[in-house]
Amino acid sequence: MANENLIEIKNLVTHYITDDGVVEAVNGINLSIKKGESLGLVGETGAGKTTTALSILRLVPDPPGKIISGEIIYNGEDLLKKPIKEMRKIRGGQISMIFQDPMTALNPILTVGEQIAEVVRQHNDVTRAESHQRAVEMLEMVGIQGERAHEYPHQFSGGMKQRVVIAIALACNPHFLIADEPTTALDVTIQAQVLEMISELQKKLGTSMMLITHDLGVVAETCEQVAVMYAGEIVEYGTLEHIFNHTSHPYTEGLFGSIPSLDKSVTRLKPIKGLMPDPSNLPSGCSFHPRCEYATDLCAERCPVDTEIEPGHIVRCLKFEDGRHGEW
Numbered sequence: 001m002a003n004e005n006l007i008e009i010k011n012l013v014t015h016y017i018t019d020d021g022v023v024e025a026v027n028g029i030n031l032s033i034k035k036g037e038s039l040g041l042v043g044e045t046g047a048g049k050t051t052t053a054l055s056i057l058r059l060v061p062d063p064p065g066k067i068i069s070g071e072i073i074y075n076g077e078d079l080l081k082k083p084i085k086e087m088r089k090i091r092g093g094q095i096s097m098i099f100q101d102p103m104t105a106l107n108p109i110l111t112v113g114e115q116i117a118e119v120v121r122q123h124n125d126v127t128r129a130e131s132h133q134r135a136v137e138m139l140e141m142v143g144i145q146g147e148r149a150h151e152y153p154h155q156f157s158g159g160m161k162q163r164v165v166i167a168i169a170l171a172c173n174p175h176f177l178i179a180d181e182p183t184t185a186l187d188v189t190i191q192a193q194v195l196e197m198i199s200e201l202q203k204k205l206g207t208s209m210m211l212i213t214h215d216l217g218v219v220a221e222t223c224e225q226v227a228v229m230y231a232g233e234i235v236e237y238g239t240l241e242h243i244f245n246h247t248s249h250p251y252t253e254g255l256f257g258s259i260p261s262l263d264k265s266v267t268r269l270k271p272i273k274g275l276m277p278d279p280s281n282l283p284s285g286c287s288f289h290p291r292c293e294y295a296t297d298l299c300a301e302r303c304p305v306d307t308e309i310e311p312g313h314i315v316r317c318l319k320f321e322d323g324r325h326g327e328w
């Protein structure tokens with residue numbers, strides 16, 4: 001059953017309806033994650049990555065946020081149709097999330113042990129003593145001495161706090177873990193350690209993972225599947241091999257062009273010109289056309305649809321439609 005999808009997102013549309021207009025944060029995304037697999041969701045700030053994660057957990061603040069349409073099939077059932085009471089049981093138990101900033105994710109007035117134990121009690125029928133025993137085990141699993149369970153968050157460094165957050169997220173053996181830029185708030189020196197730890201634990205526990213990041217290097221180290229997101233859409237989707245070795249969408253090409261490489265000698269990096277469009281005023285046609293070096297008049301008129309250019313490798317670009325195979 002290793003190839004079975006644990007989660008499948010179909011045509012998800014999530015908007016924020018504000019007095020100043022409609023912010024089209026997520027615009028019809030499709031993706032699936034198999035059991036035990038890890039997917040990297042990559043894109044610039046404002047691409048809609050976090051809104052996608054919050055939609056899965058049904059945590060989009062409403063108002064102003066609204067899931068307009070789509071399906072999120074988890075274990076064969078649509079999460080968008082579940083009563084809120086059932087969603088509460090799923091969150092933190094079967095699906096959990098590691099947020100960007102450990103400073104805000106932890107409660108400063110509770111010991112770290114109590115914060116882990118609380119989650120364990122919420123989702124399992126256990127005594128206080130058993131939940132505290134589990135908290136100690138979880139701390140040890142993330143490389144913190146068990147006796148530190150009675151300490152408060154301020155007694156830990158940034159990297160250690162993020163380990164505590166990871167321990168909380170994994171305490172109930174979730175089937176699906178969403179890690180939203182889990183190392184952004186940490187020192188560069190410990191980012192690699194924390195990522196490696198998440199990856200090891202994910203594999204050891206057989207958890208599926210969606211890793212949200214703007215860093216392709218992090219994806220290369222950690223994920224098997226990659227989805228590149230731009231202006232609320234997934235513009236390229238495939239295996240690590242597809243995205244890194246058969247890069248096809250002009251935006252993905254631009255992302256690779258703007259990072260330094262040890263193999264190539266270049267005098268200047270080539271950033272993608274322009275900025276991510278305002279999601280409350282998206283360009284007509286392909287949202288990437290004002291920044292795309294291959295854009296033609298057609299790109300401003302017609303919205304591209306998903307094209308499977310090789311098995312499992314999907315690109316949303318007109319250059320690949322109507323049998324064009326990437327050539328105009």
Ligand code: SF4
Binds near residue numbers: 290296319
């Ligand atoms: Fe560029 Fe046109 Fe493809 Fe959009 S559809 S990515 S503008 S070539």
